Amino acid sequence: MSEMWINMGPQHPMTHGLWNLRVKIDGELIVDADPEMGYLHRGIEKISEDRHYNEVVTLMDRCCYVAGMSWEHLYILASEQALSIAPPERAEYIRTMADEFQRLGSHLMWYAAFVQDLGLMSPFLYGMRDRDLILDLFQSFTGARMTYEYMRVGGVRNDLPPGFTDRARKVMDWLVDRFREYDALCLGSDIFRKRCDGLGVLSQAQCVELGVTGPMLRSAGSSRDLRKDRPYSAYDRLEFDVARADAGDVTARYLVRMEEMRQSVRIVRQILDWLDTHPGPVMAERVPRWLGAPYAPIGREDYLLKRRYPKGVGFSAIEEPHGEAQAYVVNEGGEHPYRVKFRSPVFANLSAAKHYLVGYHVADIPPIMGSVDICVGECDR
């Protein structure tokens, strides 16, 4: 059979979202790959130019269906810098906790989808079952399971409900036990190792050159983690290790993500202990009370009262579950941000697709693309 292009997507079981991976194959061998994006482009950056600062949070939830909270956090950090507002300490801890919950939720979703791509159905349901516990926690303090709209410029919308920390501790204990099962199902299986070892290899130098970040970069031997290297929110006050591996292949990415989940549990436990002993406000005092209420847009009433925030530019970078996300918010003193620009880690990781796909087999595409952990929502924005 001569070489031919096949379209894997936009509707294809491997894609986990709406995108198209065009691969050129020679028999079962991949000789070229070209991802096509944009099927889920909603113009979030453009719409943001027409929204008040807090209204953009709503859009951030829609950025990524598994990591809405991280994106809220990212945007809020940049906006606070642009508007020169600082949140209280308790809000920072709560944000950090929410971030780590989101990382757990996202990685569990990744685990479910990734192993299912290998043909193993059971872990899919185990992963989804355990992710539901995280979603339950989210629901109990934000009221929503996916689109939280929880973070506000200057803090978070509301404090945690009573009894939350105990419930969260129980979930963390349950998860740590489950991680052992996950490893037994995957790493303990010869077929799993045969399907994953030595696939989709990217060296550290290649990762840096191609802009690949997050677990993919750390699986190639780097220890770059913004939570450690450039701490934001409460990360500088918490103890955790950076998960890393050296092989740079699919198995290494699996190991890194599993270890990250364990570290997340560790972080969350520390935060829960801190939250128990440090009550306090969760909104900055400079922000008027009504800004803390749901849907109250920061900027609008200030604008009407001719109370402009000084012009400024905010830049934030956080370690999102998929990698390094960045936001660049330009405040020109108006009621809306003048320009919002996001960097999606998936966008960059996916742009390197050709480099980790060529030379492998068609049957290797699901494990490799699964190990990249794609969320098209945040890639297309």
Next chain:
Amino acid sequence: MTVTLYSVAQSIAQAILGAIASVLPPAGRGVASAPVVTGLAVLLFAAILLVASMLNTIVLIWFERKLLGRFMDRRGAMHVGFAGILQNFADGLKLARKDTVRPREADTLGFWTGPTAYLVTSLILFGILPVSSGWNSGVLPLSLLLALAIFSFAPLFIFVSAWSSNNKYSLMGGMRSAAQMIAYEVPLLLSVVAVVLVSGSFDLTTIVEQQQNYWYGGPLLLALIVFVAAMLAEMERIPFDLPEAEAELVEGWNTEYGGMLFAFFMLSDYVRALVGSYLVVLLFLGGWTMPTWVPSTLTSFPLAGIVWFMIKTYIVFGVFVWVRAALPRVRTDQLLRVGWNRMIPLALLSVVLAAGVVYAKCLPVFGCVPGLGG
């Protein structure tokens, strides 16, 4: 005289035709003549066998869904009928109502004959394999050979339907399927040769009756393992379901099929899974017989043979489901390498071991048995 399915069909036919003849005028009494009775009996036999086997297959699907659900920490089908037992009938009805969409560029003849022939050849196997003494279409001295020959038709029809649906994924799935089935046909047959050597017969009934006190699965354990592994590949179940690996090939060779034609494929797959489990039980696990030391109260109730046979079959199929719940899918090249480099030598070794058993006229553990090796 033992009751067989055919004798039941014959007496029903006789009763029906006798009743008709008694109300007809004398000129019409000929309807109850021997050829007509035989003809009706054969039709009835086929109909009973078909309906019973299809029901069995559908229960099998239900069994898999429930068992798989338990493995995955969920309940499986729950709402239609008791514990969801009617769910598959509902699914079947839904598929029957659906339109079958044929791609414009598809080859009409191949597109329709592929799934149909696949289903028909799968169903024929029910007429050949005995589930109890007398419960097959008659005395076939070479029933094992015939069953395996028909069983290996599948890649042809899969490839025809894959190629004619004019889709790259279908074509790749079809080619994978053909390569896989051809590679695993060899160890499958070689492991069967071990059984034939020991039993000295190609007749499944004889093979089963010889196993009353010792299952071939014991002394021929290696052949059993090879047979089960090769059978998994032939049935295209996880971990060998790469022809329809949904993650990369959408649905493999049946990507373009919908509605009833898809149901044909689905049903045939489960028919073949059931037949595969039948074969494991027949060749290695003693079929419908129970050892003579089992108290006769357990072996002499009506249809005891079928009940025993089905219990064994479902246990074997349960193992297949267990494998599906626990293992990921292998890759094409790995599958083929395992097939040619590991399975065939192992199968040959099992034949050698079987020859040793025949030469010694004795079985380990079970002692020496008269009549062994034909």
Next chain:
Amino acid sequence: MEPGEWERTLRASLGEAVVAVEPFAGTRGRVRFRAGRALDVFRTVHGAGFTHLSMVGAIDWVDHREVFYVVWSDAAKEYAILSTDVPADQPRVASATSVWPSANWHEREAWEMVDIQFEGHPDLRHLLMPDGYAFHPLLRSFKLHEPEELEVKVRHV
């Protein structure tokens, strides 16, 4: 490194290519440079340890456009922002892909969204918008409340 000190270092090797290095919270600083000497600036900054290009974005300031680059140094564990102004009628800047290959998709996006011509880009075609899309949505002249009728060509492969 202080922005002022860095400005002196950069000036020493780049001369007038660097307009200024402004302080920017959370980063080493924002380097404003002249678009005409973009490649020199990229190479120098890359050589200074900023091996990772995170993001390329563009802002439409109506009278001119700004292209900014966010780079990261593993050694210093710091971000830096490079920024240049290009005229709105001739929005040209050299592509960074030869220095940082990761700029590829970011520049494609900046081109289709804000209409910045990246000279020397290997593959400057639509990424998020369909092929043949005639607008640049993130320009201020593209109003959200005036939907435009447009016909989109869909490519079949």
